[in-house]
Amino acid sequence: MTSRNFALSMGEMASSSSSNKKMKMVNDSRWSELPNLITEMIVDRLGFLDILRFGAVCKNWRSVFSEARRRRFHPMVLFEYNLQKGTFGFYSFEDKKVYWKNLEDRYPARHCVGSCDSWLVLSSPYLQNYFLLNPFTGARVECPYVNRPDVDVFTKVILLDSPIDLTTKRTNCYCTVVALNLFSTELNICRLGDARWTVLKMGHEHFLGSLVYFKSQIYTLSIHGELWIISLSGPKLRATVEKVLVQINLTIGLEFQKECYLVEAEDYLLMVIRIKRKSLKKQWIREYNLPDDQALFLGRLSSKIVSTTEYGGLQGNSIYFTDDKLLHKARVSEYPETGIYNIRSGIITPYRSFDLYPFDLPHIWITPSLK
Secondary structure: HHHHHHHHHHHEEEEEOOOHHHHHHHHHHHOOOOHHHHHHHHOOOOOOHHHHHHHOOOOHHHHHHHHHOOOOOOOOEEEEEEOOOOOOEEEOOOOOOEEEEEOOOOOOOOOOOEEEEOEEEEEOOOOOOEEEOOOOOOOOOEEOOOOOOOOOOOEEEEEEOOEEEOOOOOOOOOEEEEEOOOOOOEEEEEEEOOOOOOOEEEOOOOEEEEEEEEOOEEEEEEEEEEEEEEEEEEEOOOOOOOOEEEOOOOOOOOOEEEEEEEEEEEEEEEEEEEEEOOOOOOOOOOOOOOOOOEEEEEEEOOOOEEEOOOOOOOOOEEEEEEEOOOOHHHOOOOOOOOEEEOOOOOOEOOOOOOOOOEEOOEEEEEEEEOO
16 A cells, blocks of 8 residues: 555544444443453463553553563664663564664663663763663663772673562662672672762783673682682671683784673573684684583673573574674774674574674674563
């Protein structure tokens, strides 16, 4: 149907008789009177974005939508974002479509330094402070002000819990935030609502951009191959540290670029080392097979393993990877090194159905949530 025909059809509908209008109102009211059991069955078959639309239909459907807020949804990739204007572009693996979200300039930011489920960790463009943002709901939670001139950039931040209490819908003051600053030898830790950050001295070690929360402990990897295991306890966040030597040499030549990822799986911690010779095209070498029903989403700001049984449409035994170059290091626009690496076949295919040149921003894995 052309746009002209569509406009004509709308005009004909608008000039319908009053009896037709009454019939339409009756039909609409019948939709709102569907039993909850039926509407719940409908919701169970909808994806994240369709559920958002579902909740806007009527009051009765909105109540069912509230229960669906606790569901887990397909991962997406945040491929385009203007942090100054609050514009976000998402690519959905569920329906292979692009969706845009505009927060109307309410949340200007400078950099994204972390992603945990549906939350982004953003730095303020004005002061030395950070805040958490759910781009799907617009919820924002402030972190303590960083009142130290020598701490300017957090390069990796993780959350140990949800920033919002699901019962009270208020800030979860028990949510702990852990930040890694690669330009120092410290971890910065706080609970939401704290007045200041707690600084954990890490000796003279320098750490790769790996930071993960696994089985109630924090894990990070030093450039010399030491795995640091940090336990937090008490209201003042006291820390105890254990070191384990990893049998791998991470001290490589300057002609190489390297990224290290620690990823939480169900019962084990997975370490992935990504090495690229600067003068050669990047290659993947198989060292370990994932189960056929698991996919690994790999990125500097967030990494996770998901079930391809629970999330249909994803490739099993595969790595979904992003280009993890830092924005300030990119001197020229280029095609991003992103894709899906099938571990068994060794074949790399694109994970998006559209061109992304020129490449300006690192992609970020994010899992939608309405919590």
